[in-house]
Amino acid sequence: MQPLKALNNVQKARLLHALLMHEIPAFLIYTQQLCTYMRENPDEVRKVWVNQLFGVDFWFGLADEADRKIKRYGKQLEKSSAVFSDQLFDGYGALYLNHCLTTYTEQGKHNDPKFKIAVELLFNP
Template sequence: MQPLNMMNNVAKARLLHSLLREEIPEFLGYLNELTETVLNDKERISEAWDNGMMAAEMWFELAERIQAIMAKYPKDLYRSPNVFADQLFDGYLAIFTRHALTTYVQQAKQTDPKFKPAVELLFT
């Protein structure tokens, strides 16, 4: 295994899935809810958007792409660490899914107490 500081988002997500697989369905449910919320509340989000690194439209596009992936690979995202990591944590999609992961643990939605420290170790 690579040192943590040498791992990219895909490798970190693969490791997270492998270590704490039981938490993945709950996270995927949260991720789906988050994409729905973002896409159903575009006007309010656009008005309040203050991220200088990315336009609100890009955020909406990422949410749409994640929804498409979740529809295409519903069972594989849970079953396979490779599909989970490769599909949701590659490229720009990692911005949205990393945000979802950190929000998920900040709101204490996880059922496994080890999930939060794992996310913090890998993604913050």
């Protein structure tokens, strides 16, 4: 296994899924809820979008892409570490999914306390 510093987002997501697969269905539901909120409340999102690295329209695009992939791959994302990581954590989409992981654990939506520790370790060094 490679050192943690050497892992890319896809590898980190694959490891997270493999270790805590039972948390993934609820996380995917939360991610879709966040996507829906952004789509239904764009003005609210725009109001709080200040001094961000990307423009809000780019962020909306990342959310829409994540939502499309979750709908397209459905149960495959829950069952397969490879599908989960390759589809959701490759490219710029990893920025949005990292945000979803962080807010999911910060809000205490996860059931297994180890999930938050794993997210911190892998995605928020």
